[in-house]
Amino acid sequence: MRKFAVGSVAVFGSLLVALAGSQAKAATPDLAQAQAVINAHSQIPDFVPPGPPFDARKCMAGKSLLSIPTSSSIPFVDGIENSMGSVAKQVGFKFQQWKNQGQPTQWVQGMAFGIDNKFTGIDLMGGIIPNALAPQVAAANKAGVKVFATHYSDTTQPADPAVAVTLRIPFHEVGEIIADWITLKTGGHANVLIVGSSDILPSKPYADMLGATLDKVCGPGCKHRYVTVTVPTWSTKIQTTVQGALIADPTINYIVPLYDSMSQFVIPALTLTGHRKNVKIATFNGTPFIIDMVRRGDVEMDIGESLGWIARSILDGEMRNMCGLPSIGETLYVPLYIFDKDNAKDAGIPADFDRGYGDKHVAGYAKLWGMQ
Incomplete structure (x- = not known):
């Protein structure tokens, strides 16, 4: 979102x-x-690796990620979540979305679930401001669960120091x-x-x-x-x-x-x-x-913004952190592409979450993660 x-x-x-x-x-x-x-x-955007390559399957073995979206009822947000789930399956680690309707009490419940079930990381995705869940973020940090905040703020706005990784959009x-x-x-x-x-x-x-x-x-x-x-x-x-x-x-x-x-x-x-x-x-x-x-x-x-590209960019930043690799910055690598009457059909009929942008990001991230 x-x-x-x-x-x-x-x-x-x-x-x-x-x-x-x-x-x-x-x-x-x-x-x-x-x-x-x-x-x-x-x-059509080209793919430029946002950081050095790493073996994602090897370093993510046994790790898990819970993603709490701002609201599963927003199609754009839910589409990112579904794409993240598909990509996580390809990499080979446990991914779970905490379905909710945008209520803060549901976000609190999701944080408790992630902590109690000892997920490696919890992603606050698509608009949840970490400070709104400050006690829960502090509890996760104390329990050794990494908290990430993604696609929730502009690059001109400050990152939240309480979370392990902030990934923003311009x-x-x-x-x-x-x-x-x-x-x-x-x-x-x-x-x-x-x-x-x-x-x-x-x-x-x-x-x-x-x-x-x-x-x-x-x-x-x-x-x-x-x-x-x-x-x-x-x-x-x-x-x-x-x-x-x-x-x-x-x-x-x-x-x-x-x-x-x-x-x-x-x-x-x-x-x-x-x-x-x-x-x-x-x-x-x-x-x-x-x-x-x-x-x-x-x-x-x-x-x-390709939902598949967003999902891969989010996971790239979070996997690097969970694997103990150096950070590659706090901005999501997601190109902006204009759809109008002349090229909307390129997204499919009906349109698909990840069509119309070319497929360079699919092969690009697979190669970056050592999967091809």
């Missing part, structure tokens, strides 16, 4: 706030700059790419509604960069504002909130759900307000059913 991170114990009600804009806007849209950024993320770069896309598509005349979740840690740097890039690149002909809906209320609050925004300002021409699974609740609002054809959706994560929406024309673009 640079897939996509989701969830924390902080809870904010739905509210509409203005994004702080840059004091110095571009006099005219910088379409050349925007095009250069889009071109850079429209190429969400702010996603904001820049989406803003450049909208600048190109509108020719510098965008009115953007950004739909985020303030209880997701990287939402602020992500949305701030999106707004700042619109100010800088799109120029004075562009407007943007931000509405926040907490993760547990996506299914009940996104549609009504978007409807209200469209009724209040019918000149909105782009909606950016920061996390693409939100799009399923945005589309009914467009239909009911009569804006289905004139308001476009640009988003991020690459969840398969949203890529299907891109192929059908319901969503204009989705910046994808």
Whole structure:
């Protein structure tokens, strides 16, 4: 949930706030700059080993990993978990997902399960802020269980010193790419509604960069504002909130759900307000059913991050730590790739979690781990 991170114990009600804009806007849209950024993320990504090779099967023999996602009900997050399970099986170590519906009490129960069952490591994946489980993290450390925090924060945000490994995603770069896309598509005349979740840690740097890039690149002909809906209320609050925004300002021409699974609740609002054809959706994560929406024309673009690539990058960092190998940094190695109407079919029909990005990462990680 640079897939996509989701969830924390902080809870904010739905509210509409203005994004702080840059004091110095571009006099005219910088379409050349925007095009250069889009071109850079429209190429099938290559694989570059993130660190030195190691024998994963040998060093992970007898070890185990419990992964606690922010919420198993979010398709993107659950897709990463399923992919991690498949890859762990190939490597040959025990992996278990702690299924939950995003409730902090369920995360606490998962931590207790991991400690009591003496897992080698516990992964807090997709948005759980370690500090929200500080007593449980401390208990795991005392019991000799390593705790990892992955895909939960932006690379501009500090790592949590209580966990063994933090693996972050540059969400702010996603904001820049989406803003450049909208600048190109509108020719510098965008009115953007950004739909985020303030209880997701990287939402602020992500949305701030999106707004700042619109100010800088799109120029004075562009407007943007931000509405926040907490993760547990996506299914009940996104549609009504978007409807209200469209009724209040019918000149909105782009909606950016920061996390693409939100799009399923945005589309009914467009239909009911009569804006289905004139308001476009640009988003991020690459969840398969949203890529299907891109192929059908319901969503204009989705910046994808291969769930199989995310899973392998997470496991690479965690296995190195559990095997006592040197750290290779605190950033997930996951390229960002744009899906639109021209290439969405490459992800499969229906779309698959790991298609459309090429397969260089599959062979790349297998070779890196000594498995071929």
